[in-house]
Amino acid sequence: MNNYFKVENQRLVRLYDSEKLWVEPWGENSFRVRATHMEAMQNEDWALLPPEDIEADIRIYEEKAVIKNGKISAEITNGGKITFFNSKGEILLEEFVRKRDKRDDVKEFKSALNIEAREFKPILGGDYQLTLRFESHPNEKIFGMGQYQQSNLDLKNCTLELAHRNSQSTVPFALSSLGYGFLWNNPAIGKVAFSKNITEWFVQSTKQLDFWITSGDTPAEIEKQYAKATGTVPMMPDYAMGFWQCKLRYQTQEELLNVAREYKRRNLPISVIVIDYFHWTNQGDWKFDLDYWPDPDGMIQELKEMGIELMISIWPTVDKTSENYEEMLQKGLLVRTDRGIRTTMDFLGNTVFFDATNPDARKYVWEKAKKNYYDKGTNLFWLDEAEPEYSIYDFDNYRYHKGPNVQVGNIYPAMYAKTFFDGMKEEGHEGIINLVRSAWAGSQRYGALVWSGDIDSSFKSLRNQFSIGLNMGLAGIPWWTTDIGGFHGGYPDDPSFRECIVRWFQFGAFCSVFRLHGDREPHSEPLGTSGGGLRDSGADNEVWSYGEEAYNIFKKYMTIRENLRPYITKLMVEAHQDGTPPMRPLFYDFPKDKEAWDIEDTYMFGPDILVAPIFYEGERSRKLYLPEGQVWKDVNTHKTYEGGQFIECSAPLESIPVFLREGSELSVNLFEE
Numbered sequence: 001m002n003n004y005f006k007v008e009n010q011r012l013v014r015l016y017d018s019e020k021l022w023v024e025p026w027g028e029n030s031f032r033v034r035a036t037h038m039e040a041m042q043n044e045d046w047a048l049l050p051p052e053d054i055e056a057d058i059r060i061y062e063e064k065a066v067i068k069n070g071k072i073s074a075e076i077t078n079g080g081k082i083t084f085f086n087s088k089g090e091i092l093l094e095e096f097v098r099k100r101d102k103r104d105d106v107k108e109f110k111s112a113l114n115i116e117a118r119e120f121k122p123i124l125g126g127d128y129q130l131t132l133r134f135e136s137h138p139n140e141k142i143f144g145m146g147q148y149q150q151s152n153l154d155l156k157n158c159t160l161e162l163a164h165r166n167s168q169s170t171v172p173f174a175l176s177s178l179g180y181g182f183l184w185n186n187p188a189i190g191k192v193a194f195s196k197n198i199t200e201w202f203v204q205s206t207k208q209l210d211f212w213i214t215s216g217d218t219p220a221e222i223e224k225q226y227a228k229a230t231g232t233v234p235m236m237p238d239y240a241m242g243f244w245q246c247k248l249r250y251q252t253q254e255e256l257l258n259v260a261r262e263y264k265r266r267n268l269p270i271s272v273i274v275i276d277y278f279h280w281t282n283q284g285d286w287k288f289d290l291d292y293w294p295d296p297d298g299m300i301q302e303l304k305e306m307g308i309e310l311m312i313s314i315w316p317t318v319d320k321t322s323e324n325y326e327e328m329l330q331k332g333l334l335v336r337t338d339r340g341i342r343t344t345m346d347f348l349g350n351t352v353f354f355d356a357t358n359p360d361a362r363k364y365v366w367e368k369a370k371k372n373y374y375d376k377g378t379n380l381f382w383l384d385e386a387e388p389e390y391s392i393y394d395f396d397n398y399r400y401h402k403g404p405n406v407q408v409g410n411i412y413p414a415m416y417a418k419t420f421f422d423g424m425k426e427e428g429h430e431g432i433i434n435l436v437r438s439a440w441a442g443s444q445r446y447g448a449l450v451w452s453g454d455i456d457s458s459f460k461s462l463r464n465q466f467s468i469g470l471n472m473g474l475a476g477i478p479w480w481t482t483d484i485g486g487f488h489g490g491y492p493d494d495p496s497f498r499e500c501i502v503r504w505f506q507f508g509a510f511c512s513v514f515r516l517h518g519d520r521e522p523h524s525e526p527l528g529t530s531g532g533g534l535r536d537s538g539a540d541n542e543v544w545s546y547g548e549e550a551y552n553i554f555k556k557y558m559t560i561r562e563n564l565r566p567y568i569t570k571l572m573v574e575a576h577q578d579g580t581p582p583m584r585p586l587f588y589d590f591p592k593d594k595e596a597w598d599i600e601d602t603y604m605f606g607p608d609i610l611v612a613p614i615f616y617e618g619e620r621s622r623k624l625y626l627p628e629g630q631v632w633k634d635v636n637t638h639k640t641y642e643g644g645q646f647i648e649c650s651a652p653l654e655s656i657p658v659f660l661r662e663g664s665e666l667s668v669n670l671f672e673e
Contacts, residue, residue, distance in 0.1 A: 004078050005065040010056050012067040014076055019118075021080070025054040027229045029070040029215050032185070033082070036208035037120050037128065046185050046411070047230050047441035048212060063107055072180075072215035079106040081117060084180065086215050092180040093213065096133035096198055118209055127407070130188075130206050134199040140178050141597055142194050143585065144475040146171030146439070147452055147468040149461075153585065153600040155194055155471070162190040162203065162410065163395060164387035167453030169438045170410055171475035173226060177587075177597060181222040183212040183230070183441060187410035189395045204396070205406040218591045219474075220580065226476055227579020231445025233479055236572040237431035239309050240380075240449075241565055242271030243558050244515035246311075247541035248487075249276035251527055253293045257302060259542060264306050268543065268555065269562045273303065274311045274382060274517070278535035283351050284318030284325060286365065287372035289532030300377040311380040311435065312373050316365075316388055316416060317351035324368070328354065333361035335388075336399040344398065346391045348534060353388045356415035357408065358401035366423035379429065381420050386413040386438040413438035417446035439477050444579070449479040449513055457486030457497065457518060462504050463615045469511060470603055473581025480583070481513035485541075491521050492545045499617060499653065502550050506656045507613040509557040510605040512575075512582045516541065553654050556673040563670040571606045582606055590627040593644070599625050608664035612649065612657035621650050624657055631662035635671040 006013050011024035018037045026032035026048065034041055057068040064077045071087040079101050084092040095117035100110055121129040142155045146169045152158055155174070162170045162184070172184035172192070184192070190203030201211075212229060216222035245263065250256040256275060263270040281289045288296050303310050318325050318334060320343075328334050335344055335353045343350045355361045369381070390398065398405035400412070417436050424432050432447035439450045452468050455461045465482045472480045485501035492498070508514050520539035527533035539545075543554040574580040581588075582605060586596035589604050602612045602624050610632065612624040626632045628644030635658045641647055649657040660666055 002060050002062060002065070002078070005060045005076070007058050007060075010054070010058070012056075012058050012065055012074075012076070014065070014080065016080060019080075019120075021076070023067050023074050023076065023082070025056040025067075025069040026051045026212055027214065028054070028225055029072050030212060030225055030229060031067070031069060031072060031074055031084075031214075032210070032212050033074075034208055034210050035118055038207050042208055046187060046210065047183065047414075048185060049229060049231055051229070063105060070215075071217070072213070077106065077108055078103070079108045081108060084213060084215070086179055092176075092178055092215060093182070094135040096135050120209075123205060127205050127207050130203050130209060132201040132209060132211070136195060136198050137178060138196060140176055142177075143175045144171070144173045144471055145192075146475050146477070147450070147472050149455065149464050149468070151463045151467050151600075153467040153470060157194060157196055159191060159193040159195075162188070162192060163393070164410060164413060164438045164440075165393060166387060166389045166437070167455050169387075169413070169440070169450060169472075171439055171441050171443075171472065171477055173441055173475045175219060175222060175474050179215060179217065179222070181214045181216070181226050183226065185210040185212050185441070187408050187440060189406045189409055205404065207407070219588050223474065223476075223580065224578045230442045230476055232577065232579045233444045233575055234430070234432050234447050235576045236433060236479070238565075238569070239271045240433050240513060241568045241572065242514070243269055243561060244272040244274065244311075244513065245270055245542065246274035246276065246515060246517040248517070248519040248538040249278065249535065250274075251292065251524075251532070251537050253295065253299050257299060260303060260306055260308055262542070262544075263308075266544070269558050270308055272309045272311055272380065272515075275313060276382075277313045277315060277384060278348075279313070279532050281531045282319050282322045283315055283349055284322030284328075284354075286314065286324075286368040292527065292532035297376050304377065309380055310378055311382050312378050313382040313384055314369060314420075315385050316353045316356065316383075317345055317347070317385060318354055319349040319351050321349065325352075328361070328364065331360065331364070332401070333358055333364055338397050338399055338404075340397065344388070344390055345385070353385075355401050356412055356419055361401070362415065362419040362422065366419055369420070370423060370427070374424070374427070379424075380433065380435075382435040383416055383420065384437055386416050386436045388412060410440045412440075414440045414443040414446060414448075417443050417448040421446035433479065435481075441476060444477050444479070448477065449481065450477050451480070451515070452482045454487040455483060456488050457490035457500065459500055459503070459615060459617050461486050462500065462507070462613075466507070466603070466613060466615065467600065469583050470581075470585050473512075473583050474585075474588075476579060478575040478579065478581040479512050481511050481515045482508065483517040484508040484515060485518045487517065487519050489521055490518055492539055492541070496617065498546050498550050501546060502553050502653060503614045503656070505554055506557055507611075509561045510583070510609065510611045510658075514561050516543070520545075549653075556654065559673050560671050564666075567606060567608070567666060586610075586625070586627050590629070593628045595625060595644075596627050608661045608666055610659040610661070612651075612659075614651050614656050620652055621648060622657065623648055626659065632659040633662065633668060634659055635668045638668055
């Protein structure tokens with residue numbers, strides 16, 4: 001008889017000393033693992049959705065217990081070590097344990113190091129610091145995890161902060177080349193190190209360990225199971241698949257309308273135009289400043305008649321002079337500080353973020369936005385500052401309705417997206433999509449379209465966006481975009497920057513959302529000293545702002561994007577149904593091609609289009625790899641090539657290398673202006 005284990009409701013339970021450990025089936029070929037030293041296990045599901053009832057095969061032996069669910073099994077020794085196996089009996093993931101154990105019934109490797117796999121370090125008078133350790137496989141490749149401003153697609157040997165910052169979003173799902181997916185289902189602040197000798201997950205403060213693991217024969221199978229466990233995006237509305245025009249910032253209603261009219265006069269395809277921040281009377285009022293936007297209803301109506309949707313910028317900041325501040329303070333709807341003055345962001349005013357983890361705060365903010373924007377016909381919101389962007393990232397100083405930031409802080413952007421998703425859904429709105437500057441696991445089910453934040457306007461930054469976009473898709477966020485041209489800087493008359501934005505625009509045409517934005521130089525002056533006149537504006541950022549050569553290239557890729565709309569619609573159906581990312585590394589579609597796992601500069605846009613962006617100034621040709629087992633056609637030259645080889649490809653300024661898979665229904669004619 002084994003006294004360490006018992007079975008409860010298809011759950012394998014291990015009890016030893018103060019630790020309770022649960023391993024249970026949670027979706028097809030998947031387990032959820034939880035452990036705690038508290039009195040009881042928390043019931044919070046965080047990123048996970050409730051699973052379907054699955055009957056696991058659980059067996060308890062003299063020296064261990066084994067639980068099996070489809071293609072995955074977990075073995076737990078009497079000493080508590082967990083090892084996960086695939087359907088072939090091969091190790092997927094194994095806890096790192098180095099300790100002595102004098103118990104006769106614990107038959108494990110003995111070590112004087114005395115290191116536990118699951119280390120709960122008590123915080124005096126409170127909860128626990130937590131470290132989870134796994135053995136490291138030297139040849140493993142790891143992808144996903146969200147967006148970090150670096151050029152590494154393979155995250156093996158990287159250390160990542162588990163925290164949000166402007167341009168950084170932690171979405172802690174890792175896809176392994178060994179055939180598993182791993183979700184760190186804990187929104188606490190921490191870090192993960194995918195080191196050569198060990199993998200360590202660490203958080204500063206928590207009540208329990210919580211992770212989800214799945215096994216699959218292909219990356220696509222793993223992604224599908226992950227999407228089923230955490231949710232998928234809604235079906236993207238048709239208009240969102242076209243071109244989005246944005247800049248920092250249109251200062252008046254007439255300026256914005258004139259830009260929209262000029263796009264129509266030039267017969268250029270445009271789907272969305274954006275009103276950026278400080279169009280409002282005050283941060284936290286959530287309404288138009290009528291001095292600069294005198295007729296929002298008429299403006300929105302004119303845009304709709306032109307076939308253009310309007311996106312409105314929303315900030316979660318509430319200025320202490322806002323008409324809503326005192327009421328929100330009294331009702332407990334604002335983020336709190338544990339020390340110091342209650343100002344969480346100092347930007348053109350002393351502001352405090354609304355507490356998106358509080359359902360009452362979410363309802364309050366939506367009701368303001370509904371009255372002042374949605375009811376006027378605005379169906380698209382830009383949820384900026386979503387991390388939130390604290391002026392000082394002292395995560396231990398902020399406290400939410402849900403708990404201290406160090407324990408729950410990473411859930412904030414998901415709850416911010418949920419604020420508007422729930423409100424619009426209650427109004428009967430379908431195809432909800434809102435642009436958000438940050439995300440956590442599960443954000444996708446709230447219609448989150450994530451962009452990569454306030455990034456530098458440079459080729460180096462462009463290279464980072466390539467890896468970010470692919471890893472975000474693999475982390476379960478299929479709707480992703482970037483500021484074409486970058487955000488910080490860039491002079492429209494500078495030949496070097498013109499080349500950079502041309503190459504960025506070409507890449508952007510093959511992203512999930514095709515969106516031009518940026519804070520161009522030089523700036524204009526503010527129009528006033530309060531409200532919508534308080535903030536200055538960047539230089540022009542329309543497609544005709546960069547000279548005739550760039551304009552003609554932009555038109556070409558806008559036309560290509562329009563031609564591909566039926567194809568993109570199919571990609572969005574797959575994202576909605578199965579969580580399939582429209583942008584993905586070559587190995588996603590060609591997992592048996594070993595070379596494809598090493599390619600970090602070329603990607604698939606859906607199953608049929610291979611895209612090879614240009615990432616370096618002055619580059620007019622590049623080497624690229626074509627996956628094996630296929631024949632590929634160059635859309636620029638119409639030449640065909642057998643897959644399984646590297647080729648040198650021409651890349652004049654007016655085009656980037658793009659190839660069609662033979663057998664595709666797409667025609668090279670779609671890529672001509």
